[in-house]
Amino acid sequence: MYPRRLGKLMANSEKNILIVEDNRDQAQALAMHAKGMGYLPKIAYDTITALMMLQQFKIDLVILDLGLPGGGGLVMLENMKKSFKTYDIPVVVLTAKIEAASEQKAREKGASEYFIKPCSMEKLFGAIDAILQPPAKK
């Protein structure tokens, strides 16, 4: 069990995850979990900082809240998909918006996954693992 987990941690250790979340407690708890899972988390509390960080660092995946200051998460998603540098970065939406229309919009704008708060970390990071470490092709 341990070597398997260690292997996973090592595989994750070069992946940068950008957490875009205005609730500081939430962002830090998510960062702690991401770090525990072996990822390298970075935090942005608003969309403008997030877009700047996306240009500055090599980000492998974005965990995005939708209700954010500096333009909503959907606007950020739109901007990401317009930029040559960021259009192919997978985005996992984590939001309290329960409306089906909201999920549909997010997916139309390019979100890979949509999770409604509160969701279990197993589900969230299960999806993140699946996106970042697709099973090896046979």
Place this chain on the structure above:
Amino acid sequence: MASKTKDAFERELRLLVWELRDNPYRRFLVAFLVIWAIPFLTIVYLVMHGTEDPSQLSLGSTWLILLLLFVSSVGGGLLALRMLNNILDKLVAYFIRAKRQDELKSRFVATISHELKSPLMVLQTNFSNLSAGFAGQITENQQAIVETCQSVIDRMDQLIVGVLELYKIEAGMITLNLTDCDAAHLLHAQQSEMSSLFAQKGIEVISKIPQSAFPVRWDGPKMSIVFNNLLSNALKHTPGKGTVSTELEVLDDFLKFEIQNTGEQIPKEHLETIFARFEKLHPEMEGYGLGLAISRDIIEAHGGRIWAESRPLKNCFIIYVPKEAGKTNG
């Protein structure tokens, strides 16, 4: 809260009807009488004082009468136009107000959802961190406490989702997304999802739901919530080694679904009240008493009915739903 909104809406609608029908109508009548009273009284005056035969009126008097008739007709027309304008203004204002109310309701749901669900997520993440040992190793006892807290978070989330769902239904915010689906498939899916839970409790499930397709036009996901609620209820209220039986049959344009479970009978005085929100037969049992209330709302939105019957040593829930939601006649 939702019923208050409904009352307010109804009051407003009545006020609008009064404004449109009674009030302007009366105003119009008064104005009409006043305007037409002028030429009428003039003619009466001329007939009585000018000459005994109206055909012998002088040219001046005839012109005067015609002028008065013209003025009063134009006045009446203008008044009618003004009244129409008023009615149109009120209609436009009414629809704007109704739209704003819908927006307020949506914002209310979004705000409540955000304000209640976000803190739960913070707790959920932190407990997961504790449980996974990301904040330092914890003992087995501490692990058990963390797991209890996580299950409480799940229950709180269910409650929030349930309450918001009810609010949306009552505020008229839920519209059925009708699609062609198979009722038998919906039921089989729910039953197989819960089969392990029934087996764990040693409950025998006797399904008389045919394998053949039962094509219907329903909101599939919402009807699945209803079936899930009824099966969960049966699971909760059936003692170990009991029996749950389900049956589906076609009655003209309706489908009848019946679910029976052995166990303590529901007292007759509770057969109706169990469908009220937050109403629980056994307060000590898990859940918030929202499942049946939500189910009834969904069934009624489809144009169907749901009720409970108490039979010897059994309880039974019966649903009648039109094959094509909303079509209840013929």
